[in-house]
Amino acid sequence: MSELAALWSELADIKDELAGRDWFMGTSGNLSIKVAQSGNFLITASGKDKRKKTNEDFLLVDANGNPAEETYLRPSAETLLHTEIYSRTAAGSVLHIHTVENNVISELFGDAGKVVFKGHEIIKATGRWEEDAELVVPIIYNHADIPTLTDEFSHHIHDDAGAVLIRNHGITVWGKTGLEAKKILEACEFLFQYTLVLNQQKAFTTKV
Amino acid sequence: MSELAALWSELADIKDELAGRDWFMGTSGNLSIKVAQSGNFLITASGKDKRKKTNEDFLLVDANGNPAEETYLRPSAETLLHTEIYSRTAAGSVLHIHTVENNVISELFGDAGKVVFKGHEIIKATGRWEEDAELVVPIIYNHADIPTLTDEFSHHIHDDAGAVLIRNHGITVWGKTGLEAKKILEACEFLFQYTLVLNQQKAFTTKV
Amino acid sequence: MSELAALWSELADIKDELAGRDWFMGTSGNLSIKVAQSGNFLITASGKDKRKKTNEDFLLVDANGNPAEETYLRPSAETLLHTEIYSRTAAGSVLHIHTVENNVISELFGDAGKVVFKGHEIIKATGRWEEDAELVVPIIYNHADIPTLTDEFSHHIHDDAGAVLIRNHGITVWGKTGLEAKKILEACEFLFQYTLVLNQQKAFTTKV
Amino acid sequence: MSELAALWSELADIKDELAGRDWFMGTSGNLSIKVAQSGNFLITASGKDKRKKTNEDFLLVDANGNPAEETYLRPSAETLLHTEIYSRTAAGSVLHIHTVENNVISELFGDAGKVVFKGHEIIKATGRWEEDAELVVPIIYNHADIPTLTDEFSHHIHDDAGAVLIRNHGITVWGKTGLEAKKILEACEFLFQYTLVLNQQKAFTTKV
Numbered sequence: 001m002s003e004l005a006a007l008w009s010e011l012a013d014i015k016d017e018l019a020g021r022d023w024f025m026g027t028s029g030n031l032s033i034k035v036a037q038s039g040n041f042l043i044t045a046s047g048k049d050k051r052k053k054t055n056e057d058f059l060l061v062d063a064n065g066n067p068a069e070e071t072y073l074r075p076s077a078e079t080l081l082h083t084e085i086y087s088r089t090a091a092g093s094v095l096h097i098h099t100v101e102n103n104v105i106s107e108l109f110g111d112a113g114k115v116v117f118k119g120h121e122i123i124k125a126t127g128r129w130e131e132d133a134e135l136v137v138p139i140i141y142n143h144a145d146i147p148t149l150t151d152e153f154s155h156h157i158h159d160d161a162g163a164v165l166i167r168n169h170g171i172t173v174w175g176k177t178g179l180e181a182k183k184i185l186e187a188c189e190f191l192f193q194y195t196l197v198l199n200q201q202k203a204f205t206t207k208v
Numbered sequence: 209m210s211e212l213a214a215l216w217s218e219l220a221d222i223k224d225e226l227a228g229r230d231w232f233m234g235t236s237g238n239l240s241i242k243v244a245q246s247g248n249f250l251i252t253a254s255g256k257d258k259r260k261k262t263n264e265d266f267l268l269v270d271a272n273g274n275p276a277e278e279t280y281l282r283p284s285a286e287t288l289l290h291t292e293i294y295s296r297t298a299a300g301s302v303l304h305i306h307t308v309e310n311n312v313i314s315e316l317f318g319d320a321g322k323v324v325f326k327g328h329e330i331i332k333a334t335g336r337w338e339e340d341a342e343l344v345v346p347i348i349y350n351h352a353d354i355p356t357l358t359d360e361f362s363h364h365i366h367d368d369a370g371a372v373l374i375r376n377h378g379i380t381v382w383g384k385t386g387l388e389a390k391k392i393l394e395a396c397e398f399l400f401q402y403t404l405v406l407n408q409q410k411a412f413t414t415k416v
Numbered sequence: 417m418s419e420l421a422a423l424w425s426e427l428a429d430i431k432d433e434l435a436g437r438d439w440f441m442g443t444s445g446n447l448s449i450k451v452a453q454s455g456n457f458l459i460t461a462s463g464k465d466k467r468k469k470t471n472e473d474f475l476l477v478d479a480n481g482n483p484a485e486e487t488y489l490r491p492s493a494e495t496l497l498h499t500e501i502y503s504r505t506a507a508g509s510v511l512h513i514h515t516v517e518n519n520v521i522s523e524l525f526g527d528a529g530k531v532v533f534k535g536h537e538i539i540k541a542t543g544r545w546e547e548d549a550e551l552v553v554p555i556i557y558n559h560a561d562i563p564t565l566t567d568e569f570s571h572h573i574h575d576d577a578g579a580v581l582i583r584n585h586g587i588t589v590w591g592k593t594g595l596e597a598k599k600i601l602e603a604c605e606f607l608f609q610y611t612l613v614l615n616q617q618k619a620f621t622t623k624v
Numbered sequence: 625m626s627e628l629a630a631l632w633s634e635l636a637d638i639k640d641e642l643a644g645r646d647w648f649m650g651t652s653g654n655l656s657i658k659v660a661q662s663g664n665f666l667i668t669a670s671g672k673d674k675r676k677k678t679n680e681d682f683l684l685v686d687a688n689g690n691p692a693e694e695t696y697l698r699p700s701a702e703t704l705l706h707t708e709i710y711s712r713t714a715a716g717s718v719l720h721i722h723t724v725e726n727n728v729i730s731e732l733f734g735d736a737g738k739v740v741f742k743g744h745e746i747i748k749a750t751g752r753w754e755e756d757a758e759l760v761v762p763i764i765y766n767h768a769d770i771p772t773l774t775d776e777f778s779h780h781i782h783d784d785a786g787a788v789l790i791r792n793h794g795i796t797v798w799g800k801t802g803l804e805a806k807k808i809l810e811a812c813e814f815l816f817q818y819t820l821v822l823n824q825q826k827a828f829t830t831k832v
Contacts, residue, residue: 013676017675021646022229025330025333025394025395025397025398026330026332026333026334026391026392026394026395026398027333027387027391027394028329028330028333049387049390051225052221098329098330098398100398100401100402100405101405103328103330103402104402104405104406104409107406108406108409119766119792120727120792120793121652121722121766121790121792121793121794122649122650122652122722122727124650125649125650125651125652126650131768142329144339166329168327168328168329169328169329170329179651179673182673183650183651184650186649186650186651187649187650189649190649190650190722190724193724194724194727194728196405196408196409197724197725197728197820198728198731198732199409200408200409200411200616200820200824200827201728201732201820201823201824203408203411203827230437233538233541233602233603233605233606234538234540234541234542234599234600234602234603234606235541235595235599235602236537236538236541257595257598259433260429306537306538306606308606308609308610308613309613311536311538311610312610312613312614312617315614316614316617350535350537352547374537376535376536376537377536377537378537404613404616404617407617408616408617408619408824411616411619438645441746441749441810441811441813441814442746442748442749442750442807442808442810442811442814443749443803443807443810444745444746444749465803465806467641468637514745514746514814516814516817516818516821517821519744519746519818520818520821520822520825523822524822524825558743558745560755582745584743584744584745585744585745586745612821612824612825615825616824616825619824619827
């Protein structure tokens with residue numbers, strides 16, 4: 001299998017797994033994986049049903065997000081966020097999804113501009129192995145204009161791995177490989193769910 | 209594959225996907241897809257287990273909802289809602305499902321007659337791309353008499369795509385294609401879930 | 417396919433579907449389907465992992481619940497509830513499962529001895545088609561002694577279809593066929609979930 | 625099939641089933657199964673995506689947790705907990721997973737050092753069949769140092785079957801076979817979910 005075919009297969013597997021969790025409701029979300037040295041990357045084509053597996057699910061684009069091959073497919077409307085991350089870091093994969101939980105967390109903590117987690121074993125999945133590691137997920141405003149959104153987003157790209165919430169929109173994570181990005185995504189969603197469930201319980205405990 | 213076979217396959221895939229989410233509990237719900245020019249449409253047969261995939265899952269009916277072929281199958285008891293939508297719009301597919309979340313939303317907002325969403329990225333999945341797009345889902349009374357129900361329902365059919373909640377019954381959505389209808393359905397269910405989760409969190413935050 | 421093989425296959429499909437929803441946590445639960453005239457029925461063997469599909473999942477027992485064939489398999493410890501239902505009605509299938517939701521409902525409404533539903537479209541799935549149909553699900557004490565449990569249970573067997581909750585144990589439903597029993601089960605679980613979600617929402621609405 | 629191949633297959637099936645429930649978010653968790661007399665056991669290799677099924681998912685280690693064969697694979701970082709359980713009991717399988725629910729329960733009841741369940745039918749799945757059987761799940765502090773964690777954990781290993789929560793980390797269960805361990809795990813998760821849902825309902829009932 002060529003490198004490109006292997007990357008296609010890796011991204012398709014990630015798409016299938018996230019689709020199985022209903023993390024692309026309303027065909028939302030977009031995913032990409034970088035071809036090692038070329039600067040090109042595979043990204044989800046716009047308007048496709050992410051529950052299906054076809055040979056038009058992804059297309060190859062260059063470092064500027066323009067198709068790197070002749071195609072009638074259009075890259076995701078939010079491709080600019082992917083090019084920004086790849087241009088500033090050594091990330092190998094970018095995943096963007098909408099869940100009810102990440103949307104609610106982004107609304108509850110949106111005015112604070114971030115949500116912070118500490119003292120959770122699962123933080124290790126984000127690559128932080130110190131005993132009191134803290135995970136900070138910034139939350140930015142959902143600018144309708146993608147270049148404006150990308151500009152604000154870019155202030156939070158400091159590392160080869162990371163996660164940013166866009167308010168009432170979704171989460172974007174990146175990592176050195178597809179698996180690393182997926183681990184960060186799952187750790188974040190786990191912590192979002194934990195926070196929501198614990199808050200509900202405290203509502204009960206505080207009262208009685 | 210003939211047009212009819214392709215449409216059958218498309219509707220069967222939608223049925224499988226929604227069944228996988230348990231959106232047909234108690235074999236509730238009904239689905240249809242229109243054959244382009246004839247005015248005929250495929251609709252779920254009454255009384256079938258929607259978890260199974262058989263060649264008796266759907267039957268072809270005419271624009272009045274009567275079988276367009278010789279068959280012992282009976283069209284869904286709520287076929288009249290489908291014929292009403294197809295007769296008034298250029299919709300290509302109608303989906304009706306019951307979820308716990310859409311039933312609870314229909315009860316909570318039933319007296320207000322509608323539930324309104326704004327400031328959510330996922331609203332784009334319903335075809336509204338303006339920055340402050342509003343999604344209004346009307347809620348009508350669940351008349352036991354289907355013609356009466358259809359009459360009240362018809363007041364909310366203004367476009368080739370739409371969504372209406374029937375109180376403590378379920379949601380009916382329609383769109384130009386099966387995929388468009390499914391996107392609207394998923395966006396609505398996402399927003400219903402979001403509303404329920406956010407309300408629970410506010411119960412906690414407001415108190416403390 | 418013989419009648420017995422067809423019934424085995426029908427029960428196996430129901431088992432697979434319910435297992436997929438995690439309705440047999442801890443290998444709990446038991447299922448049976450009646451062989452038309454003999455009075456014999458197929459019932460889940462004791463101690464099996466209900467996530468697996470094997471040719472030892474069920475065994476044939478007679479109307480008294482004793483193996484009707486030479487086998488080392490033991491029928492479910494709660495077989496007596498099944499024989500009681502088959503002896504008093506024309507039911508063709510009995511399903512017993514544990515869910516978090518049915519356990520919580522049984523605890524919340526246990527002192528009242530029943531939980532009552534009205535004004536829900538999904539009640540039709542239980543065979544009640546009148547406009548203001550009421551669904552009453554009795555809740556009985558979870559006697560550790562199975563004959564005592566069966567005796568109390570038997571007071572609630574009035575029809576060929578029905579549902580009874582056993583407190584902090586689970587629900588038992590029956591119907592004329594496997595599909596009818598499954599429809600009743602799904603309708604009950606839907607209404608249990610609805611009740612829990614609506615109550616949480618009212619906690620919020622009442623306060624603000 | 626050799627004994628080793630049969631055990632590999634049994635552990636792989638358990639892994640698949642738990643992965644399907646998303647009980648390994650962020651590739652967390654670890655599983656093992658003992659080879660009858662040798663004292664060796666198969667354990668999940670470190671850093672693998674538990675959603676995939678490969679011939680590198682597990683490796684054979686000896687009673688001290690060191691590879692029992694030449695391999696580049698590394699055993700799970702928490703192998704020491706497994707060796708401790710196997711050295712003190714006749715357990716045949718150890719399962720460790722992270723769920724949102726077990727993490728929240730560990731936080732809510734962490735200061736009390738345990739969570740106690742009584743009067744639930746599903747407690748039978750843990751091997752306690754007396755009428756008023758009590759299930760006590762100890763909760764220990766999540767020491768970052770694995771030997772320290774193992775030392776505290778070891779105080780709660782009294783039997784061939786058991787369950788211990790590690791605060792904001794996850795649950796570890798063990799049983800005589802893979803199926804027994806899985807039954808205990810499912811019973812615990814069922815009871816954790818039940819507790820969370822019932823508490824939310826009481827928040828409502830108490831107030832009104």
